[in-house]
Structures are given as structure tokens and as C-alpha cells.
Amino acid sequence: MARRRVGNTLALAVLALVAEQPRHPYEIAQVLRSRGKENSIKINYGSLYTVVRNLEKHGLITATGVDREGRRPERTTYAVTEAGDAEMREWLGELLSVRVHEFPRFEGALSLMGVLDPDQVSTLLERRVEAIDAHVARGRAELAELTGRLPRVFLVENEYELAMAEAEARWVRGLLDEIADDSLSGVAEWRHFRATGEAPAAWVDMDAADRELAPTEAAEHDQEATTDDPTG
Amino acid sequence: MARRRVGNTLALAVLALVAEQPRHPYEIAQVLRSRGKENSIKINYGSLYTVVRNLEKHGLITATGVDREGRRPERTTYAVTEAGDAEMREWLGELLSVRVHEFPRFEGALSLMGVLDPDQVSTLLERRVEAIDAHVARGRAELAELTGRLPRVFLVENEYELAMAEAEARWVRGLLDEIADDSLSGVAEWRHFRATGEAPAAWVDMDAADRELAPTEAAEHDQEATTDDPTG
DNA sequence: AGTCGTATATTCGGTGACGAGTAATCGGAA
DNA sequence: TTCCGATTACTCGTCACCGAATATACGACT
Numbered sequence: 326m327a328r329r330r331v332g333n334t335l336a337l338a339v340l341a342l343v344a345e346q347p348r349h350p351y352e353i354a355q356v357l358r359s360r361g362k363e364n365s366i367k368i369n370y371g372s373l374y375t376v377v378r379n380l381e382k383h384g385l386i387t388a389t390g391v392d393r394e395g396r397r398p399e400r401t402t403y404a405v406t407e408a409g410d411a412e413m414r415e416w417l418g419e420l421l422s423v424r425v426h427e428f429p430r431f432e433g434a435l436s437l438m439g440v441l442d443p444d445q446v447s448t449l450l451e452r453r454v455e456a457i458d459a460h461v462a463r464g465r466a467e468l469a470e471l472t473g474r475l476p477r478v479f480l481v482e483n484e485y486e487l488a489m490a491e492a493e494a495r496w497v498r499g500l501l502d503e504i505a506d507d508s509l510s511g512v513a514e515w516r517h518f519r520a521t522g523e524a525p526a527a528w529v530d531m532d533a534a535d536r537e538l539a540p541t542e543a544a545e546h547d548q549e550a551t552t553d554d555p556t557g
Numbered sequence: 558m559a560r561r562r563v564g565n566t567l568a569l570a571v572l573a574l575v576a577e578q579p580r581h582p583y584e585i586a587q588v589l590r591s592r593g594k595e596n597s598i599k600i601n602y603g604s605l606y607t608v609v610r611n612l613e614k615h616g617l618i619t620a621t622g623v624d625r626e627g628r629r630p631e632r633t634t635y636a637v638t639e640a641g642d643a644e645m646r647e648w649l650g651e652l653l654s655v656r657v658h659e660f661p662r663f664e665g666a667l668s669l670m671g672v673l674d675p676d677q678v679s680t681l682l683e684r685r686v687e688a689i690d691a692h693v694a695r696g697r698a699e700l701a702e703l704t705g706r707l708p709r710v711f712l713v714e715n716e717y718e719l720a721m722a723e724a725e726a727r728w729v730r731g732l733l734d735e736i737a738d739d740s741l742s743g744v745a746e747w748r749h750f751r752a753t754g755e756a757p758a759a760w761v762d763m764d765a766a767d768r769e770l771a772p773t774e775a776a777e778h779d780q781e782a783t784t785d786d787p788t789g
Numbered sequence: 790a791g792t793c794g795t796a797t798a799t800t801c802g803g804t805g806a807c808g809a810g811t812a813a814t815c816g817g818a819a
Numbered sequence: 820t821t822c823c824g825a826t827t828a829c830t831c832g833t834c835a836c837c838g839a840a841t842a843t844a845c846g847a848c849t
């Protein structure tokens with residue numbers, strides 16, 4: 326949607342924390358950590374300071390003072406501006422209400438798995454589900470422990486992450502089953518191709534057919550975004 | 558895991574297509590499109606040419622010839638090298654077998670939703686599920702149509718994407734229900750905070766507690782990656 | 790008194806991602 | 820025949836991201 330002046334998701338977190346009360350960059354990182362947000366928002370020092378500078382440049386936050394303790398480096402404290410507050414609310418609203426396709430690497434990998442052997446792919450995917458199971462088990466345990474000390478509202482991101490991990494594991498299991506019992510159509514051709522090098526008819530067809538149908542029917546309508554960025 | 562010399566996922570697709578047969582960059586983009594991969598791998602012209610150049614620089618592909626038709630710009634054709642083929646297999650194997658946390662924006666947004674009103678959040682999330690439902694409906698229809706003409710193996714990425722979208726919609730619905738019937742703990746405090754500005758005790762506790770427990774128990778073990786990149 | 794480790798706080802250079810822009814050609818309609 | 824729009828093919832400048840490195844202070848221990 327609306328192109329953000331500062332597009333990094335970290336900027337949203339900065340706005341949120343600075344809206345709560347004026348803070349200096351390092352403190353922002355600390356609070357983010359102590360509240361466990363570093364699991365859901367990637368904090369990177371380089372990015373943090375760049376982001377803060379950019380937010381200031383665009384008038385979304387302002388420096389309210391520079392102080393120093395002893396001979397430590399100066400700490401510039403920032404507060405949110407009215408524009409920044411508005412931006413934050415609008416942006417957050419957008420992120421919550423519209424789903425954008427973010428091209429997870431796994432999806433890309435799936436689309437290219439044809440270059441490997443079916444059996445090899447099965448082995449790899451089995452490893453994946455095992456890893457996910459372990460991850461979910463650990464996550465659930467930690468979450469349970471946290472839920473004892475904290476209202477669940479403050480933990481929804483974690484519940485979401487786990488739910489999605491579980492969903493993925495379920496889906497991959499399904500795929501594995503379908504490969505195993507040969508109920509997934511095309512595995513035979515795939516195997517044949519890997520053994521002989523003869524390209525599956527489907528590929529040839531597609532490459533030839535090109536865009537006899539509208540090329541990107543779906544892609545036109547769905548929003549997309551790969552990485553944090555849209556500056557403009 | 559292993560830091561990739563060329564980290565952009567698009568590079569993997571380039572390797573895969575060029576391993577099939579020598580191609581020039583523009584052709585790569587075309588094939589990617591005609592095979593419908595642009596839904597699962599973000600193709601960007603700027604990135605494509607950079608990626609090809611980098612792959613060549615690192616000896617993963619080699620230019621096999623330059624020809625031109627009429628006075629069109631030259632087309633440099635590239636073929637995969639042995640190193641490139643190995644890299645592709647290993648990389649693809651890694652992407653399939655290990656799940657990395659890619660920090661979806663929605664997860665970040667969820668972790669910050671506290672700055673909005675509960676009712677507003679509900680409204681926004683309702684919009685989201687509706688949009689997802691629509692997306693899934695359209696996707697399922699298109700997929701059904703494609704499944705008629707193509708073996709399903711070639712469509713797994715799409716099935717995956719839809720499965721995940723559905724899972725997300727299910728989860729969000731669950732959350733909405735829990736907010737609505739007040740079975741999600743902390744909504745009361747949240748509401749109170751929004752109305753009065755009194756910070757929930759939980760936040761204060763956390764900010765104070767800082768890292769009396771190991772700060773990033775989980776984060777240490779899970780791999781992470783925000784955006785395409787790791788160059789090194 | 791020395792020094793080791795950790796917390797504080799930030800800078801900086803390199804790299805790559807991006808998408809708008811360019812430029813040439815071709816096919817078809819007026 | 821000429822003009823328009825689509826297609827082919829690629830380039831370039833800008834901008835953001837990253838994380839390693841820097842520099843200082845403080846507390847604890849020897």
C-alpha cells in the first residue's frame with residue numbers, strides 16, 4: 326500500500342517504544358530485548374541507528390535532548406512527533422489488516438525441488454519436520470512457562486509463530502505421505518527425468534505455451550514484498 | 558548455515574535453470590514466469606542481472622557465448638559450472654531441510670498491537686481473515702484449473718502457500734474468538750491501559766526484570782534470517 | 790594495582806537490492 | 820506508410836541494510 330518513508334519493520338517498533346516514552350536508541354534495543362520482542366522483530370544495531378536517523382529526518386521523531394553520564398558516549402533521547410504517532414497507527418493497522426506475500430525461502434526451494442531426486446527430497450523434508458517438531462516442543466515449553474508469569478495478550482506473536490510452525494510441519498508430513506504412497510501425481514515423471522535426463526512433458530509444454538493465458542493473473546492482485554524497505 | 562557467496566534466493570533459481578541448459582538472463586526471467594515460479598520466487602530485473610554477475614564472479618556459472626540478433630542488445634548466455642551445480646544442490650538441500658525464522662511482518666505487528674485499541678485490532682484482524690479467505694478461494698480455483706493440466710508435483714509451492722494462508726486465517730479466527738469472549742488473558746489490562754494510559758504491570762515488570770533469566774534462550778538455537786543477502 | 794570480562798553506545802565501509810529508466814525492435818491497426 | 824504500444828534486453832544511481840569494529844566505563848577478582 327502506501328509507500329513508507331522508513332520501511333524497515335524495526336522502525337515501527339522504534340515508533341511504538343518512543344511513543345510510550347522518550348528513549349535513546351540503545352535503550353530501545355534493551356527494552357525490545359527485555360520484552361522478548363527480538364524473537365518477532367529482527368534487531369540489528371546497524372539498522373537501528375540508521376532507522377532512528379531516518380525517522381528523525383522524516384520528522385516522525387525528534388531529539389529531545391542529549392545527555393551524558395560520566396565520560397560515556399552521548400545519548401540522544403528521542404520522542405515521537407504527531408506525524409510519527411499517526412504513521413505508526415496507520416502502518417500497524419495496515420500490517421495487521423492486509424496480508425502480503427513475503428516469499429519465504431522454503432516456498433522458493435519447493436518450487437525448485439525438481440532438480441533433486443525424489444528420495445533425496447523426502448529425506449531432507451523428514452529432517453525438516455523433525456527439526457520443526459523439536460522447535461515447537463521447546464517453544465511450547467517456554468511459552469507455558471511464560472504464560473504463568475504473563476497475560477497471554479503479550480505473547481500472541483509467539484503463539485502465532487508456533488501455530489505456523491505446526492501448520493508447516495503438518496503440511497510437509499502430508500506431502501511426504503503423498504510422495505511415499507505415490508498419490509502425488511507426477512512423481513513417476515519426476516523420477517524418470519532424474520534417471521534419464523528427459524525433461525518432463527509438462528515443462529516443455531509450459532515453456533512453449535508461455536503466456537497464452539494471462540501471465541500473472543493472481544500476482545496482479547496480491548500484494549507482494551520481499552524484504553524490508555520501500556523507501557521512495 | 559554455510560554463508561552463501563551469493564545469497565539471494567533468485568540466485569538459486571538462476572542456478573537451477575542454467576543447470577538445465579545454458580540460457581541468457583532475460584530468458585531465465587521468461588522461463589521463471591512461464592512456469593509460474595514468480596509466485597514463489599521474487600523476480601526483480603535489477604537483482605537478476607546483479608545476481609548473474611555475482612554468480613559469474615564466483616565461478617558458479619560461466620558465459621558460454623555472446624550473440625546478437627539484428628541490432629538488439631547483446632545476449633550473453635551462461636552455463637552452470639561444476640562448482641555451481643554443487644552449490645545449488647547443497648543450498649537447495651539446506652533450504653528444504655532446515656527451517657529458518659524469517660520474521661514475517663505480521664508477527665512483528667502482532668507483537669506491537671498493544672499500542673492500538675483492542676476493538677480496533679479486532680476490526681483490523683477481521684479484515685485480514687476476509688482478505689485471506691478471498692485469496693485462498695481464488696488460489697484454490699486457479700490451482701484446481703492448473704491441476705487439470707499439470708501433475709501436482711509441479712504445483713507443491715502453491716499448495717504450500719495456500720495451506721499456510723489457511724492456517725493463518727484459522728489462527729487469527731481463533732484469536733478473534735478469544736478476544737471476543739474474553740478468554741484471552743490480559744485484554745482487561747490492555748483495555749485499561751488504552752483508556753487511562755497506565756502501563757500494564759507486566760511491562761513494568763519485564764522492563765525491570767531485564768534479563769534475570771537468560772535473555773535469548775530460544776533465539777540462540779534457532780537460525781534466523783530477515784532478508785535475502787548473506788554475502789560475506 | 791592490574792586486568793579480565795561485560796555492558797554501554799555508536800560508527801562506518803562495503804555490498805547488494807531495487808525499480809525506474811533507456812533503447813531498440815516488431816507487429817498490427819489506422 | 821506511419822504511428823503506437825508491447826516486447827525484448829539491460830543499465831544505473833540511489834538507498835538501505837548489515838555486522839564487525841571501536842571506544843569507554845564499570846565491577847569483580849586476584
